[in-house]
Amino acid sequence: MLVSVKVCTFLVIFIFTFVVGDEEPLSSARIIRPRCSVDKDCNPNAFCFGNDNYMPGHCKCNDGFEMFTEGKRYECLEELQLGQPCMKNVQCQVTAGALAICSGEDTQKFCSCNETVSHRVKNRCYETRYLDDFCQVDENCLLPDSQMGEDKFAICASVCSCPIGMKPSQNKKKCLEFKRLGHKCENDIQCQLFTENTVCREVCTCEAGFVRSTYLQTCLKAALKFDDPCTEDAQCSAHLEESICVKNRCSCPANYHGYLVRCRANALPGNACFDTGDCLIFKELKDKVECRRGVCSCVYGKSYDEHICLSGKSSTNLGDDNVLIASILLVSIMKVFIY
Structure with a gap:
């Protein structure tokens, strides 16, 4: 038993001497x-x-x-x-x-x-990470496409992120500042981050088919035909000449009507006109009236009563002869001045 104790003691001393003397903990790489x-x-x-x-x-x-x-x-x-x-x-x-x-x-x-x-930052090398990549410090988050005077590094918040008010570019190598309508821009994303339906044409502007709102904050869909929905006059007048927004529908001012893509002055049957477009006021007259000899007249085989074309009467019976004569004289005088 005593021998065993001595052997164990010797082994402990030997191991301690070996560890301390030959395997000193490496507190330095040197x-x-x-x-x-x-x-x-x-x-x-x-x-x-x-x-x-x-x-x-x-x-x-x-x-x-x-x-x-x-x-x-x-x-x-x-x-x-x-x-x-x-x-x-x-x-x-x-x-x-x-x-x-x-x-x-x-x-x-x-x-x-x-x-x-x-990449190098001052006198140290940092692992290169781009926007939306995981990171440890801001210096990881390189923005290689940044121009002179711009920040070269994004913010590390577990992942590389742009500062408030900015968004990543498509290639994740630059933070783009929001741009409002009318402000100078570099690409479409800068405009679209702040306003939908925009493009960059040196400055942020509305894309085709949209118009800028009155206060320049949004791009509104432009109307293509009368009675299309609207909230501002600009939506109507972009493609429909002289039209306005009335009760959220594109229409024409009082005493005007829409014909094709413009507003025309009203000319009822028996009134003076330049072409048939002047005579078409509401859908009931479509294909029933024409501008003949400078006067809005019902087509042959029809007449009008209270400005509505009727069938079964001669087109020569156009109501008040005085109105007809006055209309013809007015158109004749207008033609003289025009030509």
């Missing part, structure tokens, strides 16, 4: 394995660390130098900043981060960032 008793046992730019009268120490790189191992060989290389001449990646990574590399021609290499996955 602690390296080679044993030493004095500084001259170590390579250039290194010193003997942890040695005393009872046990050897380890070679450790001086401050400002980093260990590089190759098999059983080691050397302490100077820690460098981005842009400085280098020999190995490890020289660049201490100050510039793990994404820094030593790149260039064999005879002329410099510390730089690995451009395929990272």
